[in-house]
Amino acid sequence: MIEVQESLGADVAMTLDECLRYPAAEDAAEAALLRTTQWARRSRDARRRSDQLLFGIVQGAHYPDLRARAAVSLVEIGFDGYALGGLSVGEDKEVMRAALDAAVAELPESAPRYLMGVGTPEDLIEGVAHGVDLFDCVMPTRHGRTGWLFTSFGRVLIKNAQYARDESPVDPICSCLVCRSYSRAYLRHLFLAKEMLGIRLNTLHNLHYFATLMTGLRDAVRQGRLAEFRAQFYAYRETCQT
């Protein structure tokens, strides 16, 4: 597995992990974390390339004590970065946050933390506040292909009849090329006609939304005003509901 990733020439390679469905029983979660940790050790030992970063993956389901244990074990083995796997699999936000905090508390300040498969714009804001550095998710791209568009006032399902004659852009405060050039009515038509361009424009818009959110988060952190950024994010959603 490490050999495959080394052949691929990935800049960051990941160890193999066992990810459980929610809700996982504690004994099953413990067995999965032990196996994941053993795989992590074998992955570290199998490394040949020195120009590639290798991240270990913290498992432990939604149990904070297991997450902490998994993190401690991985740090002992030693990786270039630490990923949190198996979160955002259906658990409540508070449960996820407790598991995340328990793991982050045991991880070194000097290494990147990657929350795998997360998530919604709200998850990204909370994740950054809780010390996460990297995220990935199919949400902006997959939602784009199924006609869901992210906007500053919430999600829009572009096929809805209410947009048939709507000449306004998807998000009036968005600066992406889609919002500058195309109307909701046109995007609705493309989607219903199953035109390729519809999928492409929806994906471009959604990824622009995520990129802009991350730029805003980085700026807010630099300026020490993350709490204000978060408050504005939620306030805008409430005042601009359509």
Next chain:
Amino acid sequence: MLAHGFRVLQREGHSRARVSELWTAHGVVQTPAFMPVGSQATVKGLSSEDLTGLGFEMVLCNAYHLYLRPGHQLIAELGGPRCII
């Protein structure tokens, strides 16, 4: 080749948040960062120019998908996709 690793540039006093740089063999990624998913070495429907234009510095690929098709040896011969995973 650039030195690779992770540099924390600034911490936020009121939370655990930080702004950092992830130095990889092919470039620097400003973090916190979101990676679009391109399992088969493509973010569906977009070109790499689109992704650069949007400001993304790293994408996620699926090593298992690429191992199955087109095969990791073939990709190695061609020089690699420069992806995470």
